Amino acid sequence: MSAHAEEIHDHAVGIPTFVKVWVALLVLTGIEVFLAYEQVPTMIMLTALVGLSVIKAALIIAYFMHLKFERFSLFLTLFPMLVFCILLMLIFLGDATRIPVMRPPS
């Protein structure tokens, strides 16, 4: 039963899917480069770039790294920890925005 299900999954991702994902990644990269050309303010730029990069990372993980077609328990074992650790680090990012304001005028 499970072997049959895996066979169906293997047929679900073919060469057209890979090429589509590749094109999507190129387009998202193009948007990022365009943002750099437009010289957006730092924090907006940072948010937009990280957001677009997370979408690209999700595409690579889901299709190229095949995680979409693995058991969901593998995803649950690996990724909540990573997201949690990154969010813990991000707590300190607020400090970084305050430092330039706190610096004594020279």
Place this chain on the structure above:
Amino acid sequence: MSSQATAPVSVWEGGQSPYATNSKKFGMWLFIISDALTFSALLFAYTYCRVANPDWPKPFEFTPAIIFSSIMTFALLTSSLTMVMAVHSMNAGNRGATARWIVATMIAGGTFVALHLTEWLKLINEEHVTPFQNPWGVPLFGATFFSITGLHMTHVVVGIIYLGIICQAVVRGKFKAEDVEVAGLYWHFVDLVWMFVFPLVYLMSARVN
């Protein structure tokens, strides 16, 4: 009907693989997740310094530096596509095509390293950037730039060596489809890290004249 008669057995009871993957693949996933933490810590430290210093250097002019690094991104993205094709042909049992796709992946990865080293040498020799100082101000720029891109480039070089070993084994009729797939996982991860390094390190420091 028969499944209702017996109590459902959990996959965690033992005797079967709970993730329905082989142990090599699971091991590579564990490595990738821990390596992802290393890179996220480095990138977070960089982002912190970048936001805390409004006068952070912007050494990358849109032409040629950003165009140059966009070409590097294109090379790495394309190598991911060829790697997927290698895994796909290995699953179909075509070893010749697999070896050719892996060689294509190695060439694209090699192009990336060559372009990246060209850029490093330009920064070191012409702009006189070191990890401790640079001509534009905030001295931390060199330290963060060289450590993040250097660690990433090390991963690419290790990946090329890894793929070379896999490739010669595939040609000699050794290794199974899962070994190529595990190598592919590593290669895609290297590509994935660059998807964060490129915007954060290059595009955040782009200068348009």
